Amino acid sequence: MIVCRNCGKQIDINSEFCENCGAKLDLDEVIYKKDIENTRLLRNRRDNIRFACNILLTFLLLIGIMFTFLSFFLTEYPKITMVILALVVYLIFFIVLIVKTKKLSNIEKKLP
Numbered sequence: 001m002i003v004c005r006n007c008g009k010q011i012d013i014n015s016e017f018c019e020n021c022g023a024k025l026d027l028d029e030v031i032y033k034k035d036i037e038n039t040r041l042l043r044n045r046r047d048n049i050r051f052a053c054n055i056l057l058t059f060l061l062l063i064g065i066m067f068t069f070l071s072f073f074l075t076e077y078p079k080i081t082m083v084i085l086a087l088v089v090y091l092i093f094f095i096v097l098i099v100k101t102k103k104l105s106n107i108e109k110k111l112p
């Protein structure tokens with residue numbers, strides 16, 4: 001939202017004129033406010049991605065460690081299954097890690 005300089009009413013940032021008094025909005029101010037809003041949205045997105053990925057990565061790591069442990073303690077037949085499961089989980093872990101790093105660096109580039 002942006003405040004009209006003429007009448008002081010709050011106006012939607014995407015409108016060109018004040019809905020209340022019809023005064024033209026200051027373009028510099030609109031651009032500045034839009035930048036602030038975009039930055040805020042990008043930061044929110046970055047924090048959300050970071051949070052979600054960290055939870056997922058922790059979860060995958062724990063599952064991977066669990067399968068690794070099981071593969072040490074189990075006998076012949078389930079052992080190989082556990083090894084394969086552990087490897088798959090570690091693979092997913094690294095894929096998530098790479099995607100997270102790429103997404104965050106993309107957002108970081110757009111931030112001032």
Ligand SMILES: [Zn+2]
Nearest residue numbers: 004007018021
């Ligand atoms: Zn106005």
